[in-house]
Amino acid sequence: xxxxxxxxxxxxxxxxxxRFATGVVVVTAxxxxxxxxxxxxxxxxxxxxxxxxxxxxxVDSRFHEAVLHAGSWGVSVLAEGQQGxxxxxxxxxxxxxxxxxxxxxxxxxxxGALLLSDAVATLECRTSSIHRAGDHDVVVGQVLAVSxxxxxxxxxxxxxxxxxxxxxxxxxxx
Ligand SMILES: Cc1cc2nc3c(=O)[nH]c(=O)nc-3n(C[C@H](O)[C@H](O)[C@H](O)COP(=O)(O)O)c2cc1C
Numbered sequence: 575x576x577x578x579x580x581x582x583x584x585x586x587x588x589x590x591x592x593r594f595a596t597g598v599v600v601v602t603a604x605x606x607x608x609x610x611x612x613x614x615x616x617x618x619x620x621x622x623x624x625x626x627x628x629x630x631x632x633v634d635s636r637f638h639e640a641v642l643h644a645g646s647w648g649v650s651v652l653a654e655g656q657q658g659x660x661x662x663x664x665x666x667x668x669x670x671x672x673x674x675x676x677x678x679x680x681x682x683x684x685x686g687a688l689l690l691s692d693a694v695a696t697l698e699c700r701t702s703s704i705h706r707a708g709d710h711d712v713v714v715g716q717v718l719a720v721s722x723x724x725x726x727x728x729x730x731x732x733x734x735x736x737x738x739x740x741x742x743x744x745x746x747x748x
Pocket of ligand 1: 611614617632636637661664665667
C-alpha cells in the first residue's frame with residue numbers, strides 16, 4: 575500500500591489498528607467459471623443461532639464484485655507458515671487464471687468455491703446480508719458447513735503489519 579497518498583490521520587489509524595492481532599483467512603468464491611480469492615483479516619464470528627460470520631471487503635477490489643455476484647463463498651483459516659499463500663492472495667492485479675495452481679485445493683459442493691486443502695479449518699457460507707461501511711462492505715454469511723482439517727495446527731497471526739507465529743503456550747490462564 576502506498577502510504578504517500580494517505581493523510582497523517584489515516585496512517586495513524588492504520589498503525590494503531592495494526593496492534594490488534596488477528597488470524598488470517600483466504601475467502602474464495604466462484605463466479606462465472608472463474609475462481610476468485612482474497613486474503614482477509616477482518617473475518618470474525620457474529621452469531622451462534624443462527625450461525626453467522628462476517629468479513630469486510632473493499633468496494634473497489636475485484637473480489638468485491640465476485641463475491642457479491644456469487645452469493646456464496648468459502649473461508650480457509652491459514653496455518654502457521656502459510657504467509658506466502660497469504661501474500662499471494664493479497665497481491666493486487668495478480669492473474670486470476672492459474673492463481674490456485676501452486677495451492678492444494680478442493681471444491682465445495684455447497685458453494686462452488688475452492689477451499690484450501692492445507693488450511694486449519696474451512697467454512698462454507700451463503701451471504702445473508704451486506705452492509706455498506708465507508709469504502710468497504712461488511713458481508714455477513716450464514717454458515718452452511720464447517721470442517722476442522724488440522725486440529726493441532728497453530729494459526730498464522732497478523733500483527734504490526736507482519737505475519738507472526740504464536741509464542742509458546744506458557745500463560746497460566748486456563
Ligand atoms: C493480512 C492481510 C489482510 C487483509 N485483509 C483484508 C480484508 O479484510 N478486506 C479487504 O478488503 N482486503 C484485505 N486485504 C487486502 C486484500 O487481500 C487485497 O487487496 C486483495 O486481494 C486485492 O486483490 P483484488 O483487487 O485483485 O481482489 C488484506 C491484506 C493482507 C495482507
